[in-house]
Amino acid sequence: MAIVHCAGSLDQEHRPYCSGICCDYAFKFNHLIEKKLPGTRVLHLYKELVMPGKEEFALYQHARHNPNAAFVRYAPGGVRVTGSEGKAAVEYEDSAGNRGCVTVDMVVLCPAVTGAEDGGDLSRTLGTPRDRFGFFEELHGRMDSAQSRIKGIYLAGACQAPMDIQRAVSQGMSAAGYALSGLADGRKLEIEPITATVDETRCSGCRTCGSVCPYQAISYPPEGREAWVNALLCHGCGTCAAACPSGAIRGNHFTNEQILAEIEAVLA
Template sequence: MYLLKFAHQAMQKLPDVSVVELYSDLCLLGKESQAFFNRVSSKNGLELLRMKDPNSIKIVEENGKISIKYIDVHGHSNSVTPDMVVLAPAIEGARDAQVLSEVLDISRDRAGFFIEKHTNIAPVSTLREGVFVAGCAQGPKDIQGSFAQGQAAAGRILSHLIPGEKLALEAMTAEVDENLCSGCKICISLCPYKAITYDDVERHVTINEILCKACGVCSAACPSGAVKAKHFTDTAISAEIKGLVEHCQGKDGSF
């Protein structure tokens, strides 16, 4: 997006300039950015060239001039001979974000940004209760997007600081059958919410229902079947499958 701003400023100050933009993909954030793109791209003097792979770009010197070689989306080799080259590298997560990620125990994506709990229904929350993310810590954002996410994160934090507030527990949290638990601790390493701990005295795991978010990972991974998700027991699910099969099955045994 900021590459379009460079082109816009160049064409404003130098009306006769010709700008060529090489891109692999355009990231337009919101209607404001879309409107800006439509306005700038419609001007004479701007040429947008889409390339297949950014790593294919090579800047070489030919006959005393700069030449940019690239592969377009059709797989053909092309070149551009500009008077000036302006680099516009992609935004990546902060280098020291790894340290913060380990301290707060929250995940990052391949680009180094912190991962939100859910893109649509929990865009500023993380898998760690009480830890929120906003702005460019989550990914590339414009000023409006960062401001809106900052307000949303602040609102979520303030909603947890109400005196006397009662916490609503998940109805489908996991539970442990102490007689079946072998103490293998597999569920502890897999729980993304750190809701499971091991009781050295009783020699079985326990689940903190406040931290548990009913994701079901521990129940699926438990080799002894000691961990079960409330309202989703093996017996109940097996009965549902059996009822569905009987309902769909024809009199001759076919489906």
């Protein structure tokens, strides 16, 4: 048997990221095969081995101690699988440039984890943006991955990024906590101290601002042509003010001149 890790992951032409769970389940297969089919030879072909965490590393060590397991690090694009008459041939080039070929009864491919194909419909319905790989965008990748870019919409699991069950459960608990805390009796909604405001007399209704706002905070009420900023959704990032061709948007509490003066002082 051959197990091909990183199939499509860590590949600049496909998915440049590590899918995070492939090595995990590849070594689970090793464990199952050793238990149910003792003596079966297993070849692990990998680009990188990523096994953080105590339980995950124990799986890796178990596979390493399987006397019937072999490990080959392959070069990018260095694996090709063909098959005929119930057998598969796996050709590979290892990271040192040596070529090899094995005939096996079964190949397990560990493909890249990607965003769900129908996630676009949900994204359009909720107005919640996705990244270029189809995952829903989090508020902050390191500090706050359970909140989406839109206030009141929370994320949990592989809709946000490739992840294992343990991380998905933790993120789900965090998302549930956010949702529950927002429903606490008498709790007031907080808004950012700095939000964008539109000068209606200068706005031409060109809709540039709505197309660049990363938080879907700008809309255009049907009764008027001017842009309208929902202060609850606005994060005060200033993207719209920079993009507005009419200079109709500014952050409250600051004039554009004050902000420019600050930038000039920093750059001086």
